[in-house]
Every structure is written in C-alpha cells, then in structure tokens.
Amino acid sequence: MRLWPVIAKELKQLMRDPRSLLMNVAMPLLVMLMFGAGYGGHQTRAIPVAVANLDPQGDLSWELIDYIFQAPGIEPGCYVNSEEEAVELVRRGEVYGAIIIPEHFTEDLKAGRKVYVKVVVDAAAPFAPTIINSAVTNALYNLQVSIAEDYGTVAVVMEQETVYGPSITTMEGFTPITMGLLLYLVPMTLISLSLCRERERGTYEQLIMAPISRWDIVGGKFAAYTILSMANMFGTLGVAILVFNVRVRGPLVDLVAFSLLFLVCSLSLGMFISVLSKNQLQALGTSIFLFIPSLLFAGIISPVEYISPAVRYAITYTSPMYYFLRGFRAIMLKGYTLLDVWQECLALAIMTVVFFSSAVVLLRMKLG
Amino acid sequence: MRPAVVLENVTKRFEDVVAVDNLSFWVEQGELFGLLGPNGAGKTTTIRMICGLLEPTAGEVWVFNFRQPRDRMAASKFIGYMPQHFSLYEDLTVYENMMFFASVYGVPYSVRRERIEKLIDRFLLTEFRDKLAGQLSGGTKRRLALATCLVHNPPLVILDEPTAGIDPHLRYLFWRFFEELRDEGVTLIVTTHYMDEAEFCERLALMRSGHLIALGTPEEIKRSALRGELIRVTVRTSRLPTRAIANLRCVRSFELVSAGGGQATYVLLVEDAGRDLIEVLRGLEAQGVRLLSIEPIYISLEDAFLALTGGLAR
Numbered sequence: 001m002r003l004w005p006v007i008a009k010e011l012k013q014l015m016r017d018p019r020s021l022l023m024n025v026a027m028p029l030l031v032m033l034m035f036g037a038g039y040g041g042h043q044t045r046a047i048p049v050a051v052a053n054l055d056p057q058g059d060l061s062w063e064l065i066d067y068i069f070q071a072p073g074i075e076p077g078c079y080v081n082s083e084e085e086a087v088e089l090v091r092r093g094e095v096y097g098a099i100i101i102p103e104h105f106t107e108d109l110k111a112g113r114k115v116y117v118k119v120v121v122d123a124a125a126p127f128a129p130t131i132i133n134s135a136v137t138n139a140l141y142n143l144q145v146s147i148a149e150d151y152g153t154v155a156v157v158m159e160q161e162t163v164y165g166p167s168i169t170t171m172e173g174f175t176p177i178t179m180g181l182l183l184y185l186v187p188m189t190l191i192s193l194s195l196c197r198e199r200e201r202g203t204y205e206q207l208i209m210a211p212i213s214r215w216d217i218v219g220g221k222f223a224a225y226t227i228l229s230m231a232n233m234f235g236t237l238g239v240a241i242l243v244f245n246v247r248v249r250g251p252l253v254d255l256v257a258f259s260l261l262f263l264v265c266s267l268s269l270g271m272f273i274s275v276l277s278k279n280q281l282q283a284l285g286t287s288i289f290l291f292i293p294s295l296l297f298a299g300i301i302s303p304v305e306y307i308s309p310a311v312r313y314a315i316t317y318t319s320p321m322y323y324f325l326r327g328f329r330a331i332m333l334k335g336y337t338l339l340d341v342w343q344e345c346l347a348l349a350i351m352t353v354v355f356f357s358s359a360v361v362l363l364r365m366k367l368g
Numbered sequence: 369m370r371p372a373v374v375l376e377n378v379t380k381r382f383e384d385v386v387a388v389d390n391l392s393f394w395v396e397q398g399e400l401f402g403l404l405g406p407n408g409a410g411k412t413t414t415i416r417m418i419c420g421l422l423e424p425t426a427g428e429v430w431v432f433n434f435r436q437p438r439d440r441m442a443a444s445k446f447i448g449y450m451p452q453h454f455s456l457y458e459d460l461t462v463y464e465n466m467m468f469f470a471s472v473y474g475v476p477y478s479v480r481r482e483r484i485e486k487l488i489d490r491f492l493l494t495e496f497r498d499k500l501a502g503q504l505s506g507g508t509k510r511r512l513a514l515a516t517c518l519v520h521n522p523p524l525v526i527l528d529e530p531t532a533g534i535d536p537h538l539r540y541l542f543w544r545f546f547e548e549l550r551d552e553g554v555t556l557i558v559t560t561h562y563m564d565e566a567e568f569c570e571r572l573a574l575m576r577s578g579h580l581i582a583l584g585t586p587e588e589i590k591r592s593a594l595r596g597e598l599i600r601v602t603v604r605t606s607r608l609p610t611r612a613i614a615n616l617r618c619v620r621s622f623e624l625v626s627a628g629g630g631q632a633t634y635v636l637l638v639e640d641a642g643r644d645l646i647e648v649l650r651g652l653e654a655q656g657v658r659l660l661s662i663e664p665i666y667i668s669l670e671d672a673f674l675a676l677t678g679g680l681a682r
Contacts, residue, residue: 005471009460016459206455206516209419210472211444366437367421 002212006220007227010194014228024190024232028182032236035178036244040171047128048077050098052086058106060143064117067142068099071135083118090120096128097121099136109147164249164334175246176328177300180321182236183263185291187229188270192283194221195274195363205367214363222271222356229263249335257338258331258345262324265348268355269320275359294321323347370432372397372524372555373418378427380413387413389578390427395557395571397523400550402569403559404673410578411559412452415528418557419449431524445473448522452529454509456516458502462493465501466516473520484519491515491545507538514545524555531560543568563670574673581676586669593672596620597641598665599648602633604658612655618644631660641665 014020055061069076077095080086086098100118108115119136121129141158148155195217198204207217237259240246248255270287277283297307298321307316316322327344330336338345371394380388388410395401403411416422417429420437429436434443456465466484475483488494491511496504501512510530517525527546531539543565546556550570558569566572567586574582574589582589603609613622613634622636638644641664649662665671 002472002474005468009457009464009468012464013457013459201458202451202453202455203457204455205421205451206449206469207472209421209444209447209449209451210469211441211474212472213441216472365440366423367416 002210002216003220003223006212006216007224010221010224011227014224020190020228024186024228025235028186028232028236029239031182032178032239033243035174036171036239039174040169040244046073046075047096047131048094049074049132050077050080050086050089050095052080052083052098052100054081054083054103055101055105055107058104060106060109060147061101063146064101064105064139064143065099067139068135070142071131071138073131074135087120090122093122095122096125097132099132168333169246171240171244172246172333175240176325176332179236179240179259179328180262180298180300180324181295183229183233183259183324184266184294184321185287186232187225187263188266188273188291189284189287190229191221191225191267191270192273192277192287193280194225195271196277196280196283200279208365208367214360214365218271218275218356218360218363222267225267225270226264229267230260233259233263246332248332250331251337254336254338255328255331258324258327258341261345261348261352262320262328265320265324265352265355268352268359271359272355272362275363294319298322299325318351320348320351369397371395372399372432373557374428374430375414375418376428376430378414378417378424378429380410380417380422381425387578388417388424391575391578391580392427393573393580393583395555397555398550398553400546400556400558400568400570402566402572403557403575404561404563404566404572404669405559405575406561408577409561409575411561411575412528413578414575415449415526415557415559419447419526420444445520446523448517448520448525450513450517450525450527450530452532454501454513456501456509456513459500461498461500462488462496462504462512463498465512466519469516470519475520483521487515487518507534510534510538510542514542518549522554524557525549526557528559529561530558531562531565539565563668563673566669572669574676576677582672589676590667590669590672593675594637594667596637596639598667598671599636599638599641599645599662600625600633600665601636601648601652601662602631602660603652604630604660605632606630608632609652609655609657612652612657615655616648616651618647618651635665 051065053061053065078089080089083100086100089095090098098120102116105115117136117140119132121132123129145155145157198207241248273283273286277286293315297311297315298319304312304316304322323344327341330341373395375394376392378388378391379386391414403414405411413422417424418431418436420440420443423437431443432446436443460468463484466487467480470480470484488497491514493511493515496508501509504512514530531542546558547568550556560566569586571585572589573580582592608624608627613619613636618638620637622634625633625635636648645662645664649659652659
C-alpha cells in the first residue's frame with residue numbers, strides 16, 4: 001500500500017497547476033454565478049407577441065387580449081391593424097408569434113356564431129410555440145367561462161393543482177441541471193488527463209519503476225481528485241443556496257451525500273477514460289464525446305419518455321447523469337431523503353464500481 | 369556469487385521491428401558495466417527489459433533472483449533506474465521529488481530525511497533544494513535524477529544515457545560518481561554512445577542494430593576488433609597510390625581516409641605498428657611514392673567499434 005504518497009503528490013501538483021485550479025474551482029463557481037444572474041430572482045421575463053385586433057370596437061376582443069397576457073412568459077410586443085402586418089412581423093423575427101382576432105368577433109360571439117382566433121407562431125424558435133399556444137388556449141378557456149357566467153350557459157371549469165409547486169422558481173428548476181453538468185464534465189475531464197499527462201511527460205516510466213501497484217496509482221489519483229472536486233461541489237451548491245436562495249426541500253446532508261456519489265462516479269469514469277487513452281488530446285476528446293449524449297438523452301432537454309426506446313435503454317439508462325438528475329431533483333425539489341432514492345444511489349454505485357475496477361484492471365504497468 | 373543481471377537469448381520485437389535480437393550477457397555484482405552502441409542499437413529497449421518495464425518477446429531476464437517482468441514489484445526495490453529523459457515531476461521541488469520516491473519505495477520514515485539530505489549534499493543540490501524541478505538547468509536535472517534513483521539505496525543502479533548532452537565537466541563528475549558507487553559495492557549498468565567514456569567501464573557489451581557484437585574489457589574488445597594495429601600515412605600524389613600500398617606485404621588491409629589538394633591519407637592495418645612502420649616507409653619510397661608523414665595510431669574504442677561494424681578493415 002503506497003496510497004498516501006500518491007495522494008499527497010497529486011494534491012500538491014493540483015494545487016500548483018493554475019489551469020486545474022481554475023478549471024476545477026473557479027470555473028464552476030463562475031458558471032453558477034452566471035447562471036443565477038441570468039435566471040435567478042423573481043422578475044418576470046416574457047417573449048413579445050404581435051396582436052392584430054380587427055374588432056377594435058368589441059368588448060370581448062379586448063377581454064380575450066387581457067386574458068392572453070395574464071399568462072406568464074408572453075407580453076404584447078406591438079398592436080397592428082392587419083393580419084398581413086402581424087404575419088410580416090413574425091416572419092422578420094421581431095416577435096415570436098402573432099394573434100389575430102377577426103372582424104366582428106364580439107358580434108359573432110354574442111350572436112352565438114362560431115368564431116376563429118388565428119395564432120401564427122415562429123416554429124423555428126424553441127419553446128415559443130408551446131408558450132404562445134398554451135397562453136391562447138388558456139385565454140380562450142377563461143373567456144368562455146366568463147361568457148358562460150354572464151349569459152347563464154353551461155361551462156366545464158378546470159381546477160388545476162400542482163404537486164411540489166407552485167413555488168419552484170426557474171432557478172430552482174435549473175439548479176439540478178447545472179449541478180449535473182458541473183459535477184460531470186469538470187471532474188471527468190480533469191482526471192482523464194491525469195494519467196495521460198504522466199505518460200506524455202515521461203514521468204510514468206519513473207513512477208511504475210517504483211514498487212507500486214496499479215491499485216495505488218488509480219486509487220491515489222482518484223482520492224486526490226475527489227478531495228479537490230468536493231471543493232467544486234460545495235462551492236457551486238453553496239452559491240446556489242446562499243446567493244440565489246435556492247430552497248432545498250429534502251435534508252441538505254442527503255443532497256450533499258448524493259452529489260458526492262455522483263462526483264465519485266464521474267471521476268471513476270474519467271479515470272477509466274484516462275487508462276484507455278494514449279494522450280491528453282484523446283482523453284479530452286473522449287470525455288466530451290461521452291458528455292454529449294448525457295446532455296441530449298438524460299432528461300435535460302426533454303422528458304426521457306420522449307426518447308425512442310432503443311436510445312433510451314442504450315444511452316439514457318446507462319448514463320450516470322440520468323440517475324443523478326432524478327435523485328437530485330427528488331431530494332432538492334420534492335423533499336425526498338437518500339433512502340427514497342435508493343435505486344438511483346444503487347445505479348450510481350454500480351457504475352462507479354464497474355468503471356473504477358475496469359480502470360484498475362486495464363491500467364498497463366509497462367511501457368510501449 | 370550469482371550475477372546481478374542475466375540475459376538469456378532475449379529478443380524484443382515491436383510489431384515488425386526487431387529491436388533486440390537474441391541477446392545474451394550477464395553482469396557480475398559490483399561491476400561497472402557499460403552498454404555501448406549508436407542510437408537505435410537497442411540499448412534502451414534492453415535496459416527497459418532489465419527494469420521490467422518491457423516484456424521480452426522471447427528469452428529470459430533475471431535480476432538477482434527475480435524473473436523480469438514477472439517479479440517487477442519485488443525486483444524494483446533492488447533497482448535504481450534513471451531513464452534517458454528527465455522523468456521526475458517538474459511541478460514538485462527537488463526535495464519533494466526525492467521525498468515522494470523515498471516514500472513509494474518504502475524507505476523507513478526515520479531514515480528518509482537524513483538520507484535525502486545526504487544525497488542532496490553529495491550531488492551538489494543544496495542551493496536548489498526548494499526549487500521546482502522544472503526550473504532547473506539540464507545538468508542539475510540530471511544530478512537530481514541520479515540522486516533520486518539512489519534514494520532507496522539500491523544494490524543495482526541502471527543509468528540510461530546519463531551523460532548525453534551535458535557539458536564535459538559534468539560528464540567527468542558523473543563518471544567519478546559512478547566509480548565511487550562501484551567502490552561502495554554497487555553494481556552499475558551504464559549505457560552510452562560516447563565511446564571515450566566507455567573506457568571507464570570494467571566490462572562492455574557492444575551493440576548494433578539489436579545484436580551483441582562484442583563483450584569484454586575495453587582492451588579485449590580493441591584487440592579482438594582489429595586483429596592488429598594501425599598506421600596513418602599521408603602522401604603527396606596526383607594519382608592515388610592504391611596499387612603501391614596493395615603491393616606492401618605487411619599491410620593486411622587499408623582504407624583511404626581523405627584525398628584532395630594533391631594529398632591523400634590512408635590508414636593501414638598491420639600486425640605491429642612499431643615494427644612495420646619502417647617497412648611501409650621503405651616499400652612506398654621504393655615504388656616512387658612521396659611520403660609527407662607516417663605515424664602509428666592510438667586505437668580508441670570508437671575505432672574498434674567501427675572495425676567491428678565493418679567501417680574499417682573489411
């Protein structure tokens with residue numbers, strides 16, 4: 001057992017390398033701060049929508065417009081007088097969508113005739129169609145309920161309730177994702193370079209000449225990087241909680257323990273990459289290559305159920321990121337404890353053991 | 369006493385390149401042994417197989433009672449190895465590098481500090497003690513590498529090109545260190561492509577293109593290489609006197625070293641330079657060749673090497 005000398009050596013080297021310190025400690029903090037500045041706080045943010053009210057004299061058309069802009073996320077960008085103008089604004093990208101209320105809207109409605117409200121959306125803009133459609137649908141529904149009350153006709157009223165809400169802010173919703181990205185990419189990339197750096201600089205030859213086992217090398221590096229990456233973890237989590245008032249609904253200790261498990265998992269994956277890579281460039285490339293699917297298929301962009309089963313079983317369910325997001329969201333947003341997310345813990349633990357032991361077994365203690 | 373290192377019919381093949389071909393030699397304990405040869409001769413490959421860093425394709429490598437690389441962990445405690453290129457940590461200080469290797473080699477904590485201080489002192493590293501290794505000059509790095517490979521008091525020290533590219537003063541100092549270590553009972557294997565240095569070694573193995581071409585003391589190698597001695601002759605001529613030299617009976621073979629400006633210089637192989645000098649002189653003058661100078665040549669190991677590899681005395 002020559003674990004301690006290796007740990008001490010690695011820590012010394014890490015602390016002396018401004019690049020690794022910057023990447024491991026400063027960068028995550030910066031990202032979290034940037035992120036909080038961008039999405040934190042309580043002010044509402046909205047995308048602009050053009051409105052063409054071709055029934056300006058009617059009262060119901062204006063009531064509908066009021067209902068539309070009660071919805072969060074959209075605001076009236078400008079009012080125009082014709083459908084063509086409204087569509088042109090969307091086409092030019094000045095607004096994300098246009099709502100066109102036809103002539104005689106109020107009159108037709110009061111006469112009991114069917115009316116159409118036209119919605120034009122910019123399908124090229126992500127999220128915009130969904131936000132606008134739901135705002136208009138809600139508004140139409142509210143208008144119908146109000147008309148039904150005024151004229152004494154029947155209406156089906158929807159009562160909406162949320163689970164674990166409605167107080168989850170944008171910042172809180174995005175915190176698990178940011179934590180996931182930072183705890184995955186940064187430690188994995190850093191440790192994946194470590195062995196390759198020794199090989200490239202030639203220090204590996206002197207190191208393996210010593211009576212040192214493969215376990216000492218992998219374990220020592222792993223422990224040192226875990227210690228340093230914990231600073232990263234506490235830093236980002238601290239910024240989220242203290243600076244941006246992110247509320248952790250479950251026990252904080254459980255959240256930290258769960259994050260640590262994920263951290264250890266991404267480090268062991270990085271170590272595995274390092275053992276297989278011939279040089280630093282290759283290791284970096286592999287880390288990024290492995291990072292991309294976890295960005296696309298781990299439930300960050302869309303619910304995993306939207307992903308085709310083949311990819312879901314092959315990539316999503318084998319990605320540590322998927323289990324981390326599930327567990328972290330559960331503890332932070334739903335108030336679960338570590339015991340409640342034991343399945344996610346088990347998945348991460350199994351992956352850690354597999355990556356780590358593969359790294360130990362596959363480490364070549366020879367040159368050439 | 370069993371030899372410190374034994375190689376038996378060792379071959380190392382990298383894909384389709386044979387780096388070391390059927391190499392056998394042994395190194396006695398307490399010997400200063402030189403492994404000599406030009407770049408690409410297979411010296412580093414041989415060294416790495418002795419260290420257990422490479423696995424031979426065929427044959428056996430033994431270090432003391434350990435079979436390499438099977439017993440690498442056990443054997444490495446007895447080996448101090450200084451690779452060809454600086455391979456200590458440039459972002460650790462001189463002291464930290466030595467401390468790290470002392471601890472991975474399991475040097476007892478009680479003697480670590482004292483031994484490192486002694487080595488720092490011996491290899492003139494005192495003023496660099498707390499400097500980062502990356503900031504040291506080439507020669508100082510080399511001294512640090514040597515000091516570090518001695519940190520666990522190994523009975524066998526293997527040095528791969530320890531003097532390549534350093535100034536003559538330090539080269540001389542290094543060979544003094546090696547002789548001191550030998551006198552302390554340490555077995556040393558030193559590779560070099562400087563033939564002049566090899567004269568310091570007690571025994572030599574000469575390698576070329578992966579083959580062993582000679583083995584023995586420097587004197588043995590010189591004698592066996594040429595099977596005779598050399599004379600250098602410079603003549604004034606407009607036409608090369610090749611025929612005249614070939615007519616001399618005492619000359620076993622000869623080679624044109626330089627020609628031009630109405631002069632030509634030859635090196636002649638004879639049995640005894642002192643005796644045959646006169647005969648060459650007379651023989652050439654008798655054939656009308658005008659001599660400018662004639663002298664016996666001191667045979668260096670380099671000449672011996674060239675002779676053995678076919679550069680001279682074909």
